[in-house]
Amino acid sequence: MINANSxxxxxxxxxxxxxxxxxxxxxxxxVLVQADxxxxxxxxxxxxxxxxxxxxHGRLNPxxxxxxxxxxxxxxxxxxxxxxxLVVGPKAMQIAIDKARVAGTxxxxxxxxxxxxxxxxxxxxxxxxxxxGWAMTNAAPLVSPTFSLDKLLGTNPIAVAVPALxxxxxxxDFATTAVAYGKLEILQRTNQDAxxxxxxxxxxxxxxxxxxxxxxxxLLPLGSDREHGSHKGYAxxxxxxxxxxxxxxxxxxxxxxxxxxxxxxxxxxxVGEGTGHFFGAMRIDAFRPADEFKQxxxxxxxxFRQARAVDGKQVLxxxxxxxxxxxxxxxxxxxxxEPVLKSLEELAEKLxxxxxx
Amino acid sequence: MINANSxxxxxxxxxxxxxxxxxxxxxxxxVLVQADxxxxxxxxxxxxxxxxxxxxHGRLNPxxxxxxxxxxxxxxxxxxxxxxxLVVGPKAMQIAIDKARVAGTxxxxxxxxxxxxxxxxxxxxxxxxxxxGWAMTNAAPLVSPTFSLDKLLGTNPIAVAVPALxxxxxxxDFATTAVAYGKLEILQRTNQDAxxxxxxxxxxxxxxxxxxxxxxxxLLPLGSDREHGSHKGYAxxxxxxxxxxxxxxxxxxxxxxxxxxxxxxxxxxxVGEGTGHFFGAMRIDAFRPADEFKQxxxxxxxxFRQARAVDGKQVLxxxxxxxxxxxxxxxxxxxxxEPVLKSLEELAEKLxxxxxx
Numbered sequence: 001m002i003n004a005n006s007x008x009x010x011x012x013x014x015x016x017x018x019x020x021x022x023x024x025x026x027x028x029x030x031v032l033v034q035a036d037x038x039x040x041x042x043x044x045x046x047x048x049x050x051x052x053x054x055x056x057h058g059r060l061n062p063x064x065x066x067x068x069x070x071x072x073x074x075x076x077x078x079x080x081x082x083x084x085x086l087v088v089g090p091k092a093m094q095i096a097i098d099k100a101r102v103a104g105t106x107x108x109x110x111x112x113x114x115x116x117x118x119x120x121x122x123x124x125x126x127x128x129x130x131x132x133g134w135a136m137t138n139a140a141p142l143v144s145p146t147f148s149l150d151k152l153l154g155t156n157p158i159a160v161a162v163p164a165l166x167x168x169x170x171x172x173d174f175a176t177t178a179v180a181y182g183k184l185e186i187l188q189r190t191n192q193d194a195x196x197x198x199x200x201x202x203x204x205x206x207x208x209x210x211x212x213x214x215x216x217x218x219l220l221p222l223g224s225d226r227e228h229g230s231h232k233g234y235a236x237x238x239x240x241x242x243x244x245x246x247x248x249x250x251x252x253x254x255x256x257x258x259x260x261x262x263x264x265x266x267x268x269x270x271v272g273e274g275t276g277h278f279f280g281a282m283r284i285d286a287f288r289p290a291d292e293f294k295q296x297x298x299x300x301x302x303x304f305r306q307a308r309a310v311d312g313k314q315v316l317x318x319x320x321x322x323x324x325x326x327x328x329x330x331x332x333x334x335x336x337x338e339p340v341l342k343s344l345e346e347l348a349e350k351l352x353x354x355x356x357x
Numbered sequence: 358m359i360n361a362n363s364x365x366x367x368x369x370x371x372x373x374x375x376x377x378x379x380x381x382x383x384x385x386x387x388v389l390v391q392a393d394x395x396x397x398x399x400x401x402x403x404x405x406x407x408x409x410x411x412x413x414h415g416r417l418n419p420x421x422x423x424x425x426x427x428x429x430x431x432x433x434x435x436x437x438x439x440x441x442x443l444v445v446g447p448k449a450m451q452i453a454i455d456k457a458r459v460a461g462t463x464x465x466x467x468x469x470x471x472x473x474x475x476x477x478x479x480x481x482x483x484x485x486x487x488x489x490g491w492a493m494t495n496a497a498p499l500v501s502p503t504f505s506l507d508k509l510l511g512t513n514p515i516a517v518a519v520p521a522l523x524x525x526x527x528x529x530d531f532a533t534t535a536v537a538y539g540k541l542e543i544l545q546r547t548n549q550d551a552x553x554x555x556x557x558x559x560x561x562x563x564x565x566x567x568x569x570x571x572x573x574x575x576l577l578p579l580g581s582d583r584e585h586g587s588h589k590g591y592a593x594x595x596x597x598x599x600x601x602x603x604x605x606x607x608x609x610x611x612x613x614x615x616x617x618x619x620x621x622x623x624x625x626x627x628v629g630e631g632t633g634h635f636f637g638a639m640r641i642d643a644f645r646p647a648d649e650f651k652q653x654x655x656x657x658x659x660x661f662r663q664a665r666a667v668d669g670k671q672v673l674x675x676x677x678x679x680x681x682x683x684x685x686x687x688x689x690x691x692x693x694x695e696p697v698l699k700s701l702e703e704l705a706e707k708l709x710x711x712x713x714x
Contacts, residue, residue, distance in 0.1 A: 072461030074431040103460050104429030109644050132604075145661060147670035160596050165371065170599065172592035178585050197585045204667035222579055222586050228535050228554045229579050233528035235675040236593075238661075239517050246653045247489075247644045253660050257441055271656060286429035287466050287604045296603045299628060303610050304502060304509055304595075310561035312547035313504035316593040 001333030002356060004065035008033040010344065010356045011045055017351040018055045019062030020084070028086035029347040036334045043118045045336070050260030051084065052117075052351075059257070060084065060114060060142040066091045074103040077248055078110045082274060085116030085137070089277060093125045093135065096281040100131055104286030109248035112273035115139070117257045119159035120173030120322070126161060126281045127169050130290040133161040135278030138244040138251075140258040143177055144218030145234040146226055149204050150219045152253050155180055156240035161247030161319075163284070165294035167301040171319030176237040178224045184210050197224035243278040250276025358690030359713060365390040365451055367701065367713045368402055374708040375412045376419030377441070380647055385443035388474040393691045396682035399539025400475045402693070405577075405699040407617035408441065408472075410687050416614070417441065417471060423448045426642075431460040434605055435467045439631060442473030442494070446634060450482045450492065453638040461643030466605035469630035472496070472616045476516035477530030477679070483518060483638045487647040490518040491563075491637030495601040497615035501575030502591040505560050508532055508575045509610050512537055513597035520641070522651035524658040528676030533594040535581045541567050554581035600635040607633025 008029045015025035028051075034339025036044030052160040054060040064083030068076045076095050080088035092108045099106025116122065119135040126133025155175035162170040171242030175181075178204070179198050187194050187210035194210045202216030213219055244254025251270040307315040336344075338343040348355040367384045372382035385408075393401030408697050411417040421440030425433045437445035449465045449627035455470025456463025473479065476492040483490025520529040532538075536555050544551050544567035551567045558564040559573030563582070570576055578590030602609025608627040641647040664672040693701075705712040 034644075070643075070645060072640070073459070075461040075639075075643040076642050102430070104432040105462060105464055107462055107639070122415055145664065145672055146674045147666045148661075149665040149667060152664055155707065160592075170569040170595070172596060174589040174591075174592060177593055182521075195584050222589055223535065224585050227552050229531070230575070230583050231673070231675070232531040232533075234580055235531060237477075238527070239529060240659065241520055242654070246650060247641075248656055249645055252653070253657055272651065281433075282464070283429070284604075286427075286607055287434050288427065293603060295359065296609070296628065297599070300599065300610055304505075307502065307509055308506040309504045310506060315502055316588070317503045318588070318595065 002336055003333050004033055004037055004330055006216055006356050007036065007045060007264030007334055008187070010348070011048060013353045014048055014052065014347055014351060015062075015084070017353050018052060018060075021063065024087045025064075027090055028084050028159045030195060031086040031121050031332075035118045037329045038118065038120070038321070038322040039329070040118050041187070043179060045344060047115070047259070049347055052347060053260045054114060054201070060266070064088065068095065074099055074105050074107060075270040076106075076108045078108055080110050080274065082112055082114070085114045085275065085277065088113045089116040089122045089135070089279070091123060092277065093133070093279045093281070096279045097126060097131060098231060099131055100283045100286070102287070105285055108279045109243065110277040110279070111248040112279055113250070113252035113275050115275065116277055118173060119157040120161065122279060123159035123161040123173070124169070124171060127163045127233050129281070130163060130284050132163070132282040132284065133159075134282050135159045136240045137277045138241045138256050140256050141254050142181055142213055142219045143221060143237060143272045144204070145238070146221065146231045147204070148218070149202070150254070153221075153234070153237040154256055156237040156244070157218065158236070158240060162297060163294055164297035164301055165291065167298045168323055169319060170297065170301065170317060171322065173318075173322070176222055176233055176240060177219050178222055178233070179219075181213070181219060184219075186211065240278075244276035245272065247278065248276040250273070250274055253275065262331045279320055294336045359691050359693055360392055361394055361687055363713050364393065364402060364691055365465055367705070368405060370710045371405055371409065371704055371708060372441070372711050373397060373417075375409060375417075377444070378420065379405065381441070381444045382417075384447055385503055388443040388446070388478050390691075392475045394683045394686045395475065395477070395679040396686070397475050397679070399537060399542070400702060403697045404472070404616070406704055409704060410617045411471060421445065421649050425452065431462050431464060433463075433465045436468065437463055437467050437470030437631065439469055439471070442471045442632065442634065445470045446473040446479045446492070446636070447482060449634065450479045450490070450636045450638070453486060453636045454483060454486055457486075457638040457640045457643070463638045465636045466600065466606040467634040467636070468607035470607070470632050470634055472632065473634055475530060476514040476692045477518065477528055479636060480516035480518040480530070481526070481528060484520045486638070487520060487641050489515075489520070489639040492634070493597045493601050494634045495598045495613050495632060497613050499538055499570055499576045501557060501561070502595070503578065503588045504561070505575070506559070507611070510578075510591070510594040510598055511613055512576065513594040513601075514595070514642050515597060515599065519654060520651055521654035521658055524655045525655065525680055526660065526676060526677065527674060530675075530679070533579055533590055533597060534576050535579055535590070536576075538570070538576060541570065541576075594598050597635075601633035604635065605629070605633040607631055609633065642648060
């Protein structure tokens with residue numbers, strides 16, 4: 001078990017070692033370790049070595065000039081200047097929040113960024129301002145649209161955070177696929193089969209092969225197959241791609257650059273700049289008094305939490321599992337699997353910084 | 358086969374007969390017949406008798422004063438005054454479009470409305486203004502969240518319409534469930550079984566019984582079960598409910614009034630007013646030049662349309678099937694099943710208006 005603060009200190013030192021300012025490194029470390037705290041292990045320090053590889057290959061600018069290149073009262077397009085999405089994201093979200101203060105809502109599309117960690121972190125920045133937060137990103141193509149043999153979409157997550165009064169906030173944060181790719185990676189490590197409906201093989205047929213996506217197959221959109229609504233999951237992933245990629249001037253569809261996969265590190269000819277994000281902030285009292293809204297959110301949450309459940313289960317509110325995990329891991333520490341711990345040790349050595357205390 | 362214009366004329370006369378102005382009746386008829394044209398038969402004139410029942414039971418105001426009750430530069434809350442959603446919807450969408458002209462985006466939450474027909478109609482109103490359109494609505498609770506035995510959400514559709522340049526627009530319009538309830542109704546008529554993954558029984562177990570929702574069961578969220586991401590479909594339906602119901606001051610969750618079901622016609626004590634909608638309009642050039650965006654949308658659409666497909670299939674763009682159906686039915690007429698045709702004849706008789714010419 002690693003103490004969260006120790007892990008964050010180390011992560012900050014890694015980002016400083018590749019040239020990030022202390023402020024930016026602190027921000028990036030906060031987002032990454034937040035993922036580990038919330039139990040989204042695939043998006044935490046497991047990716048730290050990947051960010052460093054991005055830097056090694058010239059795809060990451062540690063001192064970006066993150067700037068607005070176009071705006072209206074409620075919108076902006078931001079150029080992330082090849083910065084860490086972990087840093088560009090919160091800056092863009094702050095612009096959305098500032099716009100919302102004046103215009104009621106703020107919507108910021110970002111081009112020329114990189115992987116931004118967990119979408120939920122960015123959406124939740126709105127909460128303390130009595131705003132609803134949105135965050136979406138596109139990602140490298142791993143997903144086959146309904147009937148497609150080609151992979152054209154990323155797992156393209158959507159996060160929406162809504163404040164309540166006495167209840168914890170509603171925080172939805174999910175890939176627009178049947179499962180996140182990280183779930184398949186867990187099965188790959190132990191050579192286990194996946195349930196049907198998560199992936200298809202190279203011929204577009206349902207498969208239990210957890211390695212299928214790397215062997216010509218693809219992840220399946222939420223809904224899994226046409227009969228169960230995969231065209232809806234595909235439409236959702238497409239919406240995310242259009243908002244994050246096409247509206248911003250980033251890459252989209254098959255042109256979105258991979259995160260940090262060996263063999264795909266060179267910047268390829270694309271249709272825009274880098275990876276795209278989209279953020280939104282909606283001031284509650286641009287619609288109705290904030291306390292009134294939050295009282296109704298409490299009532300909404302109570303109605304769902306108190307629903308009759310199937311034996312041994314309970315009806316959860318989006319955000320419940322991650323918040324419960326965060327409480328546990330903040331107290332007990334973060335468990336890191338051996339390959340991740342090893343990758344961090346190698347980073348310490350490579351960058352000549354002290355390892356986790 | 359019924360000619361679309363004849364069907365629209367008749368539908369307009371029905372709405373005029375219950376007291377709607379000619380303009381409102383024309384608008385309502387346009388939305389309803391558009392559903393039949395686009396092949397969404399469950400949301401077209403099949404529901405016309407239901408709207409009249411709403412009027413008969415005092416739940417529908419044929420001459421509503423649709424008004425803004427709160428606003429900011431980019432937002433408004435509209436009171437639908439118990440009007441037809443078919444009429445309130447386009448008025449609210451127009452407010453969103455007007456806001457977007459000035460503020461870049463416009464977002465309108467609506468309370469005190471009724472069923473608004475197909476969500477896609479409203480979202481598509483943005484297209485001719487070089488805007489992206491959003492439309493969502495909540496609906497009577499038919500859906501059981503993951504692990505719930507109770508029905509707490511409607512089929513809560515999301516529609517997003519995005520303009521392209523030479524390609525037809527991208528129009529996603531889907532219920533946030535594995536299937537729309539209309540698909541189960543079709544099976545009910547012929548006593549056929551449903552695929553597993555569409556509905557659960559009263560004990561929360563997967564069932565093939567197409568009648569399960571009326572017998573204590575529930576429709577399942579997109580994703581069907583926890584292993585295939587039903588918690589994501591639940592989160593999506595919940596987001597729609599919060600935006601349309603809680604943000605607007607309408608009813609939400611289990612309190613959303615049914616459309617026009619016998620036995621549930623009386624207005625029950627709720628947590629807000631009527632049914633809720635949410636509309637959005639985003640001016641493309643509040644983000645980047647409209648022609649540049651639309652050229653990239655053409656390229657996006659081409660990349661997806663040209664993807665390699667499984668044998669005998671092709672990769673579709675959201676909106677393709679409905680647009681193709683519209684072309685066919687505009688030319689050849691609209692097929693109405695016998696019970697629907699009969700319900701229209703009964704309406705003509707009851708309201709003493711001429712039947713379809």
